[in-house]
Amino acid sequence: MREVAGVANVLFITADQWRGDTLSAVGHPCIRTPALDALAADATLFRRHYTNAYPCGPSRATLLTGLYPHTHRSVRNGMPLDARHGNLAQEVRRGGWEPLLFGYTDTSLDPRGRPPGDPARDTYESVAPGFTPVMNLSELSRGWIADLLAKGYDIAEPGQGREPLYDPDPAGETAPGGFGPTRIRAEDSETAFLTDQVLRHLAVRQGQPWFVHLTYVCPHPPFAAPAPWHMAYDPAAVPAPLRGPSAAAEGEQHPLLAGLHRAVPLSKFLNHAEGPASALDAAGVAAVRAAYYGLASEVDHHLGRVFDFLRQSGQWDDTLIVFTSDHGEQLGDHHLFGKLGYFDQSAHIPLIVRDPRAAADAGRGRQVDGFTESVDILPTILGWLGLPVPRQCDGRALLPFCHGETPGDWRDAAHWFYDFGNVRERIESEHGRLQGNECGVQVIRDARRKYVHCTGLPPLFFDLERDPGEFEDRSRDPAYAGEVLAYAQKLLSWRMRHEDRTLSHITLEGGYFEEEPS
CATH class of the missing domain: 3.30.1120 (Arylsulfatase, C-terminal domain)
Incomplete structure (x- = not known):
């Protein structure tokens, strides 16, 4: 292993709604994730990693700003992120890297100062300031749908976005006890398309430092996978959900839980389904879990393509790789689906960090049990690039863990x-x-x-x-x-x-200006 010298690249990957237990490297009973397992064997895996907020917009606001949600206050999808808060892309750009985005950031931009007709005032799916969106894939998925149209697919209403494209193919082979495949072929799927875009772009960036934020939407619902991924897992063999005898019985625990059982429709997870998600029977939950694992394995397969490209192009040992998620997924546990409530399944997410430098050899294959959080990603990446971490950042760099060390004053809990x-x-x-x-x-x-x-x-x-x-x-x-x-x-x-301390380190008094050191 050689030290990173003239070229320092960053590949920052998120897979939407990926649970922290859904890796074979941490002992999951059925999931197969060979690419991520191989990455973990050459990196540091953090077993107790938690998001600090959910759903999508709040989780990514925290991930990109390094701020706890009680500071940035973008705590629901569509709740604007104050423009005064900097983010990872802006810090990286100041350091000389152009932060390239493949996917989305689900950012609700600050509407103040924007004219009434500005489209940014009408969506929570804007791009975070600082990123160069090479391929912006919001829920409308225009780039992907344009690719499908060019390949001859019959898309009845291209403006409807991604969700209709996850409808099952009536002519496809249905998995025993599960669902049929989507009518989009695996080589043309959303995950395959985004991976193709990244690989094409990186092919012309060799020898130049680059920063890529690759954000897969899968395994986010709708829970339907293309063939053959829809048959990758037997619903009869997936682990049963962790839940009580009925939603009504579990709902007695707390009014929030009972209300969520009533509020969340199954149609948010399965196209054309009816009724509350909490009413899905055991066979239905098993079918959903099998589809979810199929989508996750499809992402793992395509990550393997990206990792192979980095090795074959000689960039593997010049590239910091961070793999994580924005939040988890209940997946039927406690009769819930989605990212909501207070249970661990919504907050526990994966994290693998591969520092290519020789200093990290002592941490290769290590699995860390200390509590880490989404706010730690920004200082980790900036620290690796040798860039200053903003004073107001709530997280801490994870590089000592990657180097085989354990800071003595590390946190003993997670917060969300x-x-x-x-x-x-x-x-x-x-x-x-x-x-x-x-x-x-x-x-x-x-x-x-x-x-x-x-x-x-x-x-x-x-x-x-x-x-x-x-x-x-x-x-x-x-x-x-x-x-x-x-x-x-x-x-x-x-x-x-962890209150906002943007200016709390400065004192103006008695004719002098005093600034506390970092």
Whole structure:
């Protein structure tokens, strides 16, 4: 392994809605991810990595700014990200790299100062400032659909976007107990198309430093895969969901959980499906899980193509590779689908970091059990490039772990935020109608306990040693009263330590200007 010299490249990959347990490298009972497993064997894998927010827009706001959601406050899809907050692309651009985007960032741009007719005022799918969008694939997926039209596909309404293209092919072979394939061939799928675009572009960038943010939409729903990926997993052999006997029984745990069971339609995950997602039976859940794993394996296959290109072109040892996700997916656990609520499945995501330098040889193949978070990605990438990390960044660089070290003062818990304001009318509260600013859910989770604080609803507390599945709320159990108080205080102290500090290091007094060192 040689040191990175004149050329330093970054390949920053996200796969949308990829659960943290969905890698064979961490012992998943059925998923096959050979490309990512091989990457992990030559890199550092972080087993307890968590997003700091969900759904898509909030998670990527945190990922790209390095700020906790209570600071950047873009906490729902469509909630604007204040323009004063810098991001990874802008910092990289200042350092001399052009940050190229293949995919999307789901950024709700600050509308202030924009004229009423500006299209950016009408979407949460704008591109984060600083990126050069080489291939912008929002939900409209215009680039992909244009490619399909050029290849002769009959697309009835090209302006409808990606979701209709995941309808099953009535002429296709249906997987036993599962779904039929999409009518888009595997070589023309959304994942294949985006990979082709990246490889074509990198082919003309050899010998020049580059920065690529590659953002796959899969395995995000609709949960339908092209052939042969739709048959990659037998629904009868996938792991059963972690859930109680019924949604009604589990919903007794908390009004938020009961409300989410009512609020989320199955059509968000399966085209043309009806009814609430929580009502899907065991066979249906198994079929969805098999399709989800097929989509994930398809992404892994195409990542293998990208990794092979880097090796064959001699760029493997010049390139920092970061693979992660924006958030997880409930996948039927606790009778939920999507990224919502307070359970680990929505927040736990994968993270693999490959530092090509010789200094990282001690960390190759290492699996880290310390708690890491999405806010750590920005300082990790900037640190590797030798660029300064903005003072207000809430995360910390992970490079010491990649070098075989463990910082002595590392965090002992993960933290994340969820705002259910978009479905608040379906969440019953004994205190009456919830206001928009009463829909926050803040979680602190360590190796032993998990405390969930809700702004306008009761808290929850889980003893993860006794109840790793999070079925027993102990917040009102007198035996846990002291611990509930201690975790609430710990959460408050954490929030206070991470308030916005853009200017808090400067003092203007007595005729002098004083700035605290970083």
